[in-house]
Amino acid sequence: MNKTINNRAWFLVLPVFILVAFNALIPLMTVVNYSIQETFGNNVFLWSGTTWFQQILHDTNFHDSLKRQIIFTGLVLLIQVPLGLVIALCMPRKGPWVSVCLVLMALPLLVPWNVVGSMWNIMALPDIGLLGKAINALGVPYNYTRQPMAAWFTTVLMDVWHWTSLVALLCYAGLVSIPDAYYQAAKIDGARPWAVFRYIQLPKLKHVLTIAILLRFMDSFMIYTEVIVLTGGGPGSTTKFLSIDLVQKALGGFDLGPAAAFSIIYFLIILFLSWLFYTLMMRTETK
């Protein structure tokens, strides 16, 4: 759509601007303040320069939780995106079952995150939970409160349960928007199912897939509540991701300086990667 240039449109954006500025700029400035100063309470601040940043960047704890975070996000994207795509392709397009499928699939998205955590926490208990009991019955020793591998397996499975539907629903939305004429043309040409997928469906899905990957990347990189309820970051600190590490530092230890520096580095990583996705997405949109 060709848009007219009109700077008075700023008046329409003003309410959003004020609200978000209040919510985002003031807290962000607080974080920046803490990150470059030393405080002993009583509102006494001393300039500390980049000390906190250097401390965090050389902190092996931070390196470990960052590594865990990257592996987790990578795993989650690798499983959820293909799985969501396959499910969207398999879903019925017409008929009464469509609504049923959509409603049931959207349900996990509306479960409060701490309830997701408790749900899986209870279900994976080795002695009284459905999942834990079933896995142990297969002869595989499984106890997610003791074994790091089991804890990772449960955490990833929980995230797959929680968020694959988002990818599936996005892809489904892309698929139903493809006009029937495309499929008819493919039929006349005698295209095989793979060719239909590769040359008709996939190009049309490029845009929704980018949104899906962007959303899943951002949200899995910030995961906190589900994991803290499920494993508490344990056993040991094997499932301690970035947000858990940060909240422990900020609310638990009151190490405000390092925590603030941590926050800024954390935010910048997400910002940079999301900006990459976003520019890629906008490029596909303008094409």
Add this chain to the structure above:
Amino acid sequence: MKKRYIIVALYIVFLMLPIYWLLNMSFKTTNEILGGFSAFPREFTLDSYRTIFTDPSWYNAYLNSISYVLINTVISIVVALPAAYAFSRYRFLGDKHLFFWLLTNRMAPPAVFVLPFVNLYYAVELFDTPWAVALAHTLFNVPLAVWILEGFMSGVPKELDETAYVDGYSFPHFFVRIFLPTISAGIGVAAFFCFMFSWVEMLLAKNLTAVAAKPIVAAMTKTASTSGYELGLLAAAGVLTLIPGAVVIYFVRNYIAKGFALGRV
């Protein structure tokens, strides 16, 4: 019945299993849950639900949650509507940067904002009120609402606006009487998303409240830690948190697919 539907059916079974397990446990006594494994309740009891509906600290927690979610949804939609219109119809100074800056707030980890938010809402004396949580949640809901609504609005041809002006409508009159009804589906979908993300969030909701405005998500973590393992009660409270979500999905079920693509297909 086609073969590919089996995959969908299996997936839905996988989604329903944890929900079934939660439901199953909510009808058991805590003793029975801890006593051993059973796939369905042997002594069916509604005691956990009775406790929640009679204990004010439980049902007030639900009311608190619902009140901040509703306040948040209304605020988010009301401020996002004009902004989305501006982004979809006009080019103005710094529009692209502003749009990306809004989106960065959707990317901000709540863990980064917890501590400064507590300070901020103390300072403006909103701490421990539903308003604090509602305003804090606009941090990620307003950008999302703008994004979704802009998608839907861009699908409405500009000729509609021009015809209305030719017919002598003023802008506010046109916007409320003609434009909003045209994109009502988009408003529904945006409201659904605001509701959803505000309802499921715990970190901010828990830390911005203490006693008076304690939300259900915080009430539940307390049950888990202080009074040992009240699993039956925890499960019942969990089941009750699913209901508002299920009701909301039912209302938007016809737009859900388009809505999840953020109005952009």
